[in-house]
Amino acid sequence: MKNMFASAFIATSLFVAGAAHYAHAASNDDNIPAAAPAIAAAVAKIADGKADVNGVRYHYLLAQGKPGAAVVVLLHGWASTSYMWRYVMPQLVARGYTVLAPDLRGLGDTSKPATGYEKANIADDIRMLVAKLNLDPHINLVGHDMGGMVAYAYAAQHPDEVRTLAILDVPLPGIEPWDQLIQTPRTWHFRFYSVQDVPEMLIAGRELEYLKWFHHSEAVNTRAFSNEAEETYAREYAMPGALRAGFEYYRAFPEDAKANREFAKTKLTMPVLGIGGSGSFGPIIGDHLRHVAAHVEALNVQGSGHWVAEEQPAVVTNALLKFLPRPQ
Template identity: 75%
Template sequence: MRLSLLSGFLVATLAAAPSTSANAPSSDMPPGQLTDLSARIVDGKADVNGVVYHYLLAVGGPKTVVLLHGWGTTSYMWRFVMPQLVARGYTVLAPDLRGLGDTAKPATGYEKASIAEDIRALVNQLNLGPVVNLVGHDMGGMVVYSYAAQHPEEVTTLAILDVPLPGIEPWNELIQGPRTWHFRFHSVRDVPEMLIAGRELEYLKWFHNAEGVNTRVFDNEADEVYGRSYAQPGALRAGFEYYRAFPRDEEQNKAFAKHKLTMPVLGISGSGGLGSMYEDHLRHVAENVRAVVVEGSGHWVPEEQPAAVTKALIEFLPPAY
């Protein structure tokens, strides 16, 4: 998504324009400040570890918040949350993950620990670190855990949204359940690509609504954005490689979990997603855990209930200044 389009979304979101989601956070900022805010958004690309990453960046105060999306979305998913954090003075970075969105799509490197190193390198290349606050949903949640586990001294706070961590109890139970059928399907080599190619928009429309609890929370505009993104050459394969990397992720996470995280960790789950079990899950990997269960939300919490996610993050993050 190009800068002009993004800026328009930020202004509309902050002003709580009628065209935005009914759940979008509101703002009482005057129009002049909104215009100044949108002008600070950078839509850029950077070569990181041999992969060209696309990112959205707003430079505010000295505290950096990194927002990572998951499968089935791109950095566009943070369109309601990102501007609210920027408005409160944080510097916010929202990249497209390896292989997804407008980031390059290499054949390998989809282990979450490897992608965490990409994100860390991007943070440092943009002079936003070395110490950051990490927020990740879905696959992005797996990545931020790996980042924090590998570089705990560089992470002030960690927030993980509605995703189980591979290899961490009750992972084996969860992946055998009907809710995670797609973990197995997406992990099969080549078959998902053959069945979905050319039907990316239709598949994502169905998938987004099947995993949410708000009917049509993904409006037509969002569907089109994600449909176009996952229809790019190599995007389906890259997305499914995240699932095919789970066996290696399990091994790495079990090793990481031998040393529990000590920084504050926030778990945000949807009442129709991982729900109340999420706090216990995260306590297997961290000592200082708090949890928020967002009512009226399924898995896609930042899309379904962005106001609740924004509130939880603002209350959790350290002051921007």
């Protein structure tokens, strides 16, 4: 493995801004590591690698804590890759967690198969990746957007292996009020992306323009998306097959809904944290997750839209540090 995370991110203005942001937050909250040198040391521990699991070559970022450290798995969503965790991941590493952040099936530098985008199947991908990397199988899952759907499918299928579950700003297919939500203007893109071939045809070659518009349309704090961040995402979604793979996540929703209705017949018993943006799903995420879990905490993040980990990273990191078990 090579330490690509450091070369890609530490020298950027994104890191400088993030370090300053956390240093300010730390003056008011001991749960946020304060010093930029501590974050730099954490970033230096993050290496990238690739592994073949479930017929897919996965790209991942991994920082190993001390032996016995609690494992946190960070799962991104659509219009993102593992790059979305550039603020949160170093903070967790600095606290001593072992942290894994893969690019999900079909996205980022992970290979792009034609099929297999049902969230239960992608949960199998991640479980196999955890095993392949010889990590403790009893993990703490954090998922945003599609990653949150995958995280729920993982926890529902393997509840004894998930210590805690955090789902960031996403509704679960098939779970109330899903049927109402998918008919609202708020979720217009669910229907658009589900159409075969047309979204790819209209967006291909315009990835930067489209993603910049889409990120801003879903954000409250639009300053979270610098030109550098937008260009990074655009390069990743302009890779051959990436748009199609991303839209397959939406085209799998009918199967996901069917699976989730079965999963929900048995409520999760591990601690569950729902985090949502006040300008997005924050007002409903707690009640939504209580349909599938018995022990739910909820946080409605003010000053954020959908992209909570990028729009308000200090708030999200603080909430995770309070929620997660101690690193050792």
